[in-house]
Amino acid sequence: MEGQEAAQGATELQASLDRVDGERRFVIKNVGTVSAHDVRFTVKAERDKNSPVSAHDLTTAFPVAELKPDEDVSLGAIITPGTGLHFRGVVTWRNPDGTAEERVFYMSA
Numbered sequence: 001m002e003g004q005e006a007a008q009g010a011t012e013l014q015a016s017l018d019r020v021d022g023e024r025r026f027v028i029k030n031v032g033t034v035s036a037h038d039v040r041f042t043v044k045a046e047r048d049k050n051s052p053v054s055a056h057d058l059t060t061a062f063p064v065a066e067l068k069p070d071e072d073v074s075l076g077a078i079i080t081p082g083t084g085l086h087f088r089g090v091v092t093w094r095n096p097d098g099t100a101e102e103r104v105f106y107m108s109a
Contacts, residue, residue: 009033015089017107029072036093039064049084052077
């Protein structure tokens with residue numbers, strides 16, 4: 001099944017910093033046509049700034065075993081003067097054929 005799934009399309013994830021129901025959230029979405037597996041996310045703040053996410057929240061939300069097409073997972077972002085406004089997010093995952101992918105996204109609040 002996985003070989004057929006891989007032949008039918010590609011996995012592509014995107015990360016963004018959005019306002020959802022009045023709060024800031026990092027959103028990781030599968031915009032591809034096949035599932036992504038073992039999805040992980042890390043976020044780095046500007047130099048000398050604090051992380052906008054707690055380590056507990058990050059380890060609770062990730063890794064995601066499977067993120068199907070059009071599905072997303074989000075994580076609350078606490079934006080303060082101490083976090084700065086610019087972030088670098090790294091998303092990693094495995095494709096259905098087992099190959100690993102990594103994408104870097106630059107986001108601003």
